[in-house]
Amino acid sequence: MALVLLALVLWGVGWWINARLANGPQAGSRAVGLLVPAIFGVTILVVWELLVRGLEVPLVILPAPSLIAVRFAASLSILWQDFSQTILKGALGGYVIGCGAAFVMAILVDRSDFLRRGLLPVGNFVAALPIVGTAPILVMWFGFDWESKAAVVVVMVFFPMLVNTVAGLRETDQMQRDLMRTYAASYWQSLVKLRLPAALPFIFNGLKISTTLALVGAIVAEFFGSPTVGMGFRISTSVGQLALDMVWAEIVVAALAGSAFYGLIAMLEKTLTFWHPSQRG
Amino acid sequence: MKSLVAVLTVLAGIIGIWYLACVPMNIKGVLDAAERGGEVVEPAEAQTRRDLSSLALAAQNGFAVTRVWSVERPRLPAPHQVAWELWDTTVMKKVTSKRSLVFHAQVTLSATLLGFAIGTGLGILLAVGIVHSRVMDMSVMPWAIVSQTIPIIALAPMIIVVLYSIGVQGLLPKAIIAAYLSFFPVVVGMVKGLRSPDHMQLDLMKTYHASKGQVFWKLRLPSSMPYLFASLKIAIAASLVGAIVGELPTGAVAGLGARLLAGSYYGQTVQIWSALFAAAILAAALVALLGLLERVLLGRMGVKA
Structure with missing residues (x-):
């Protein structure tokens, strides 16, 4: 359960950072334009990982990103x-x-x-x-x-x-x-x-x-x-x-x-x- | 009028090439069958025939050429065979029969339409969110564009098996694949459309002291319609492809994709071709229907098409 909560919190934090960046003074710059989607992507991966572990989703439904990465590297x-x-x-x-x-x-x-x-x-x-x-x-x-x-x-x-x-x-x-x-x-x-x-x-x-x-x-x-x-x-x-x-x-x-x-x-x-x-x- | 003549000429040319192509494609099968039937075939051994080119075979066995258009299981069926099969399986069979193409088309069509409705609904919602929230725009939009370059269809077999393992089967898994394929074109097109009003028009709304909701309903939504319809036409064709591909990995028993798969297992080429044409007719009808709707709707809105 703790992992699920952590996932929700991290989602909120990621969104908050993005909101700050997107509405901040630097919003038009190229760096922010790359950073915001990158943060969004990483947040999704982390939340996915935490939710799969926290809710103990079986492998046959959705494997965690870390498992996929391991499989990728191994094969x-x-x-x-x-x-x-x-x-x-x-x-x-x-x-x-x-x-x-x-x-x-x-x-x-x-x-x-x-x-x-x-x-x-x-x-x-x-x-x-x-x-x-x-x-x-x-x-x-x-x-x-x-x-x-x-x-x-x-x-x-x-x-x-x-x-x-x-x-x-x-x-x-x-x-x-x-x-x-x-x-x-x-x-x-x-x-x-x-x-x-x-x-x-x-x-x-x-x-x-x-x-x-x-x-x-x-x-x-x-x-x-x-x-x-x-x-x-x-x-x-x-x-x-x-x-x-x-x-x-x-x-x-x-x-x-x-x-x-x-x-x-x-x-x-x-x-x-x-x-x-x-x-x- | 001139274009119509040109189009018909091109179509006639394609059908002509098709008939001609049947000769080299089917001649070997015809000759093998003729030999089994006790006729004299030139050259006599199947072995030497295999090494000869199809055209040389056709030239040496003039009597067999006319038969290439009426083979039972041809490598390439002639157009009239496909047309007859289409007629036979749509009009001559009862629509509830498993052998009726109408039955199979309707199975695929319902998955397509359900998926199309889900996909466009969600797509429009996401587009509205993207236009009104800078955060969503900056975080989601790049991914939506990148996702267009990915062969999403590779996910299809997995989606079906995963949903099956949690107890969902039947129409919904196919509809989800169809929705997935139609989702992104709608998002991208709709965002473009909702952003299409220029500064002048937005400023005018501002001088009217219009609220955000009013700007949306009275300016942004109407001006997005041409873009929406352009992407809807792409989306419905994509949905149909999704629904057909969704029928492949499960070994589904009904639907146009199932007809394709069964035909390819049992070498029923005429069945494959007729299923293919049924899918093409379905796609054309759906796109044409959307085009009609577009013309009526935009006409009533006063937009020049």
């Missing part, structure tokens, strides 16, 4: 194997193929107004569908190994990326295109020097949406059949064995991989589209 090699199977091979492979294919397709489609008119609504429609459902079909076609996971990821990221790139290629206005014309620029010159740079914010939007989709696709596809390695496989078998600390360790890996992947693309965006108003502010 680094398994986690690494799963990571490289699911993320590096499945998700990343599919991501590169899918986004690349969508990019090339977008440039081809952009050349024909008729095709663009027809494909854009269809692409928008498909992008809203539950495409993860194609996983069982693709697993059947490409086998249990990472190729089928990559195929699911390709299908999932293709349409969001296509729609965004096609929209981005329309971003230049008449004036700019006319300017290129007065320079006697060829199609390729105006594509590379004007229209692709102008499309970059849209392309990066598509790339960022696709990062999460890629991880989701690779993990969910493993629920339909996989070799005995991989994050989705480990999650579903560990759930079966009620080894929830292992499941949480995998989820930590997924969360870290997802944020790092997204962060990487966002960083790339920042360096490549430094000129765009949304990046200057």
Whole structure:
């Protein structure tokens, strides 16, 4: 009981510190902007730990963060194997193929107004569908190994990326295109020097949406059949064995991989589209 | 009008490619079946056929090409097979029958809608809190944004088993996954919407001596509606994905996800495809319904769509 009380007190203290910081004179500074969510996150972890111990929540319902950390440290090699199977091979492979294919397709489609008119609504429609459902079909076609996971990821990221790139290629206005014309620029010159740079914010939007989709696709596809390695496989078998600390360790890996992947693309965006108003502010 | 023609052309093209793709995908199965049925197949041994490319096989066995569109368990079913299966399992079967897709769709739909309601309700509440409290904004908002980059769906099997072990089963676990997936898009969109009134408008409310509640009900809430609907459309599609994925790990017996799983266990490809199309139709209908609601509501509010 004492632990539960301590948890409540700590929650109050954490909130109080945050309230002081957020309403204090330094509230606008960058340090506070990082400190406040950090304190919030740490408070949640501590309260979680204390509540699980204080209320003696069984392991099969919710393991304490310390247990998850111990499990994480103890099974680094398994986690690494799963990571490289699911993320590096499945998700990343599919991501590169899918986004690349969508990019090339977008440039081809952009050349024909008729095709663009027809494909854009269809692409928008498909992008809203539950495409993860194609996983069982693709697993059947490409086998249990990472190729089928990559195929699911390709299908999932293709349409969001296509729609965004096609929209981005329309971003230049008449004036700019006319300017290129007065320079006697060829199609390729105006594509590379004007229209692709102008499309970059849209392309990066598509790339960022696709990062999460890629991880989701690779993990969910493993629920339909996989070799005995991989994050989705480990999650579903560990759930079966009620080894929830292992499941949480995998989820930590997924969360870290997802944020790092997204962060990487966002960083790339920042360096490549430094000129765009949304990046200057 | 011109766009409609273009869209239809693209759709026809996709269906055409689909029919063509059936030839290389199914030709080997067709030839094996024809050989078992005592017909002369070129080349005769199954071993040599395996090493040949599908297109070469199709060229050498012209008689078999027409059969690739009517295989019992094809690797790739032809569009009309899927359409027939859809028709057969929705219209021809009683809706209460276990073999009716309407029955399965309704199971998934109820989990989706329940989860969507929970997720959006909580999401809107959290967004209101975030807009009105600086502390909540600074502590929760970064995490809400980071959480968008995480494949939350990895949690699905665990949520189901944990809830099962404390005695909760049936609709609720799936609805919780659906709620979880629809929660964050709504939070992020709604916060953006509630912040969308500009300084001028807020100042005007101030000169009217409007209370915080009045500012909320008369200015912030109405101006957040376009943002809310944009994120609701994302959220309901996410809910449906959540409900379908939620049916996978438990070996559920009912629902579109269960149809997918059963189809993949027993190699019933036509069943998988029809469940997939049913899910797609459901998603499209839900998004279209929200779009209609948006147009009616925003129209009555005088917002230009």
